[in-house]
Amino acid sequence: xxxxxxxxxxxxxxxLVPRAGNGPTPKVDVKIAAIAWLVAAIFYFFQxxxxxxxxxxxxxxxxxxxxxxxxxAGIIGLFYYGYSPFSLVAGAGMDWLGxxxxxxxxxxxxxxxxxxxxxxxxxxxxxxxxxxxxxxVFAPVGAIYIACEYFPPSKAAxxxxxxxxxxxxxGAAGQFIVGPWIAKGLAWNTFxxxxxxxxxxxxxxxxxLLPKTRPIEKPSTESGIVQSFxxxxxxxxxxxxxxxxxxxxxxxxxxxxxxxxxxxxxxHAFDYASAVIRTSMVPLGWIIxxxxxxxxxxxxxxxxxxxxxxxxxxxxxxxxxxxxxxxGFPPYVLGLVAGIASGAAMLxxxxxxEANPPQLGGIATGVVNFLNxxxxxxxxxxxxxVLNRLSGGADVMQHQHYQIAFAPLLLGVAIAITxxxxxxxxxxxxxxxxxx
Numbered sequence: 001x002x003x004x005x006x007x008x009x010x011x012x013x014x015x016l017v018p019r020a021g022n023g024p025t026p027k028v029d030v031k032i033a034a035i036a037w038l039v040a041a042i043f044y045f046f047q048x049x050x051x052x053x054x055x056x057x058x059x060x061x062x063x064x065x066x067x068x069x070x071x072x073a074g075i076i077g078l079f080y081y082g083y084s085p086f087s088l089v090a091g092a093g094m095d096w097l098g099x100x101x102x103x104x105x106x107x108x109x110x111x112x113x114x115x116x117x118x119x120x121x122x123x124x125x126x127x128x129x130x131x132x133x134x135x136x137v138f139a140p141v142g143a144i145y146i147a148c149e150y151f152p153p154s155k156a157a158x159x160x161x162x163x164x165x166x167x168x169x170x171g172a173a174g175q176f177i178v179g180p181w182i183a184k185g186l187a188w189n190t191f192x193x194x195x196x197x198x199x200x201x202x203x204x205x206x207x208x209l210l211p212k213t214r215p216i217e218k219p220s221t222e223s224g225i226v227q228s229f230x231x232x233x234x235x236x237x238x239x240x241x242x243x244x245x246x247x248x249x250x251x252x253x254x255x256x257x258x259x260x261x262x263x264x265x266x267x268h269a270f271d272y273a274s275a276v277i278r279t280s281m282v283p284l285g286w287i288i289x290x291x292x293x294x295x296x297x298x299x300x301x302x303x304x305x306x307x308x309x310x311x312x313x314x315x316x317x318x319x320x321x322x323x324x325x326x327x328g329f330p331p332y333v334l335g336l337v338a339g340i341a342s343g344a345a346m347l348x349x350x351x352x353x354e355a356n357p358p359q360l361g362g363i364a365t366g367v368v369n370f371l372n373x374x375x376x377x378x379x380x381x382x383x384x385x386v387l388n389r390l391s392g393g394a395d396v397m398q399h400q401h402y403q404i405a406f407a408p409l410l411l412g413v414a415i416a417i418t419x420x421x422x423x424x425x426x427x428x429x430x431x432x433x434x435x436x
Contacts, residue, residue: 032211033150037159039209040099040143041166043107046199047136048170049178050114051079052257052283053191056179056276060188064120069395070384073258075126077380080253082133084373090141091366092225095359099142100210106138107203114196118189140167141369145362148353154298154428157350161294164346168286168339171257175283179261179276228360232367237355240423241348242371247416248311248345251318251338251409253376254383256282259402267399268326281332285339293343294350301429303347307420310344315413317341322403322410345372354426 054061054076062072093102109131116128140163147159178191232238255263260279264270270278289310297306317338320329349368356364383405390401 033146035209036099036150036211037143037146037163039206040103040139040146041163043103043202043206044139044143044163044167045170045173046107046195046202047110047139048167048283049174049195050110050132050136050199051253052171052174053178053195055257055259055261055279056175057182057188057191058262060182061120064188065122065125067122068388068393069262070388073384074381075129076258077377077384078126078129079133079136080373080377080380082130082135083137084133084370084377086134086137087141087366087369087373088229088363089366090138091145091363091369092228093138094141094145094362094365095228096225096362098212099146100207100212103138103142103210104203104207106135106142107199107206109135110139111135111196111199111203114192114199118192118196120189137369137373140164141362141365144349144365148350148365149361153354156353157294157297157303157347158291159294160346160350161290161292161343164290164343165287168283168290168343171252171283172280172287175257175261175276176280179280180273183273183276228363229367232352232356232360232364235356237424238352238364238367239371240419241352241355241368242374244307244416244419244423245345245348245368245372246375247412247419248314248342249372250375250379250412251314252282252286252342252345253373254380255406255409256335258380259383259387259406262397263402266397267402270326278332278335281335282339282342285336285341286343287339288336289340289343290346292340293347297347297350297427300427302425302427303351304420304423304425304427307344307347307423308417310341311413311417311420313341314338314344315410315417318410318413322406348372348423351423351426355424 054072058069058072062069065072065075067075090102090106113128113131113133113135116131117125119125119128143163143166144160147163148156151159181191182188256279260282261272261275264275264278265272293306293310297303300306317334321334321338349365352364352368353361386405387397387401390404391397
């Protein structure tokens with residue numbers, strides 16, 4: 001929870017004080033906390049535009065970079081090689097320095113990465129894509145940190161879901177809005193140059209608008225930081241949260257956001273515009289599902305039943321998308337429902353913070369983000385390699401190639417459901433009631 005302090009020693013401007021546990025907390029300055037969360041969530045919106053836009057311009061970028069579609073998918077996947085490990089850096093930065101000192105730097109790095117990517121050079125563009133991930137990870141870690149540290153625990157899952165709603169709104173915009181722009185002739189590198197400039201401007205606004213924070217007293221030595229990471233990593237619940245989130249995220253990060261448009265064009269003969277709209281239904285579903293499932297979890301006071309039920313729906317939708325006909329349901333329904341259901345991947349972000357010491361909230365978020373997107377970083381190239389092998393390197397792949405390559409996604413979701421049964425329930429309804 002948060003309060004505004006007016007102690008002259010802190011410096012000018014509003015200052016937020018994180019809550020230091022689950023006990024009684026002082027009155028919340030909701031306005032300051034809401035502004036802090038909102039500006040970080042807007043950064044998350046732009047980060048997801050960076051992440052999802054390549055799927056609607058894969059042929060143009062393949063030509064500019066001089067590589068095949070599979071090779072271009074590998075370059076796009078470099079985002080996660082920066083995103084995953086720097087989740088840990090971002091988490092530690094939140095706990096020890098506060099969002100205002102690290103989130104604007106992350107946005108500046110992401111903006112520079114977009115400008116480098118726009119050059120279309122093999123090495124420069126690859127470095128740029130990597131930097132987009134390095135800087136972009138400070139968006140969700142910062143926004144989730146603010147949501148969980150400066151608001152009551154009873155609203156945690158709702159606000160984490162709302163945070164992801166902003167991100168997936170950017171994911172939908174990166175496909176639904178950018179796709180028609182590219183179809184109308186907008187040069188891919190012009191788009192990336194403009195986006196890079198916009199993110200750099202946002203970095204300056206983040207520095208101005210994010211309030212100063214007074215973090216809870218923590219050890220400042222390197223050994224203290226290492227010990228904090230050790231405490232979170234040695235907790236089996238942390239590992240379970242990362243595995244569950246990662247397995248539920250892959251259908252979006254790899255299947256939809258990299259291969260979705262090509263899959264619909266090549267496997268189901270959709271035209272480009274229709275394929276873009278259909279793939280954008282998944283992030284649109286996230287916009288609905290993340291806050292909805294978070295709110296439902298908070299109202300029930302339980303996390304596990306919501307994760308299991310939503311993951312089961314996702315499993316059915318994926319099976320239908322891969323192995324069913326394209327006309328069995330009304331247009332856009334399967335993608336939308338799959339997106340809503342996969343919003344359950346954000347609930348482990350709440351669970352890991354509730355399952356670890358409250359003063360390590362930033363590190364806990366960084367750890368679950370690291371474990372989550374390590375899946376995408378490692379498996380993205382694997383799916384591309386399998387597709388290339390199955391098709392014999394052909395420029396156009398067949399439906400069965402996609403079915404065989406992405407069938408393991410079904411197993412992954414099933415494993416996530418199984419692992420959730422081993423997760424300790426951390427929701428309000430499962431906590432012991434304190435007598436007074």
